Amino acid sequence: MAKRTLSKSPQLGLIPAKASPEELREAAKTCKNCDLWKLGTQTVFGEGSTNSKLMLVGEQPGDQEDLAGKPFVGPAGKLLDSALLEAGIDRKKVYVTNAVKHFKWEPRGKRRIHKKPNAAEISACRPWLDAEIAAIQPHIIVCLGATAAQALLGKDFRVTQHRGEFVKSQLAPYVAATVHPSSILRAPDENARHEEMARFIADLKKIASVLKG
Numbered sequence: 001m002a003k004r005t006l007s008k009s010p011q012l013g014l015i016p017a018k019a020s021p022e023e024l025r026e027a028a029k030t031c032k033n034c035d036l037w038k039l040g041t042q043t044v045f046g047e048g049s050t051n052s053k054l055m056l057v058g059e060q061p062g063d064q065e066d067l068a069g070k071p072f073v074g075p076a077g078k079l080l081d082s083a084l085l086e087a088g089i090d091r092k093k094v095y096v097t098n099a100v101k102h103f104k105w106e107p108r109g110k111r112r113i114h115k116k117p118n119a120a121e122i123s124a125c126r127p128w129l130d131a132e133i134a135a136i137q138p139h140i141i142v143c144l145g146a147t148a149a150q151a152l153l154g155k156d157f158r159v160t161q162h163r164g165e166f167v168k169s170q171l172a173p174y175v176a177a178t179v180h181p182s183s184i185l186r187a188p189d190e191n192a193r194h195e196e197m198a199r200f201i202a203d204l205k206k207i208a209s210v211l212k213g
Contacts, residue, residue, distance in 0.1 A: 046097025
């Protein structure tokens with residue numbers, strides 16, 4: 001289990017020891033540890049039950065999350081809600097967050113298009129994620145997608161090779177990785193989306209069985 005410690009960097013400042021998620025969220029509002037604060041409308045911190053046994057970690061907020069200031073409220077979030085429901089997991093009892101707390105994007109016409117965060121940006125946000133884990137102390141952590149998985153489990157971790165497997169980690173008693181729900185939305189056709197959604201739900205059902213165990 002991750003220990004509650006002080007994290008400090010030249011710009012990040014001090015993350016309070018034993019801080020609650022609410023205290024961390026407030027402190028993160030002024031974070032300028034990387035340049036993504038210049039792109040994002042606001043810091044999008046984690047949200048959900050502070051007593052949750054399950055923490056879901058995605059990549060970064062998207063366009064709608066950036067505007068709302070809440071994680072997983074856009075199309076991928078709606079798909080996640082549906083999958084959790086099918087798997088028998090109550091979203092209200094889950095803590096959801098991202099490896100990166102600001103929306104990284106590039107313009108395409110009038111639209112803001114997601115751009116993958118780089119290693120330096122992920123590293124800059126890691127103390128916040130560690131602090132969230134320390135505050136929540138989840139029984140299970142599920143990484144959604146490659147960025148979250150590699151941020152927490154190492155750059156050589158491959159979701160394609162270890163999807164749905166519980167891996168040994170000091171972060172929590174149970175740690176696993178699966179796809180990010182946005183990847184299902186990008187499936188080439190309806191049949192592919194249906195198949196990928198079924199696999200995603202199956203992964204979450206495995207998590208649900210541990211939660212209920």
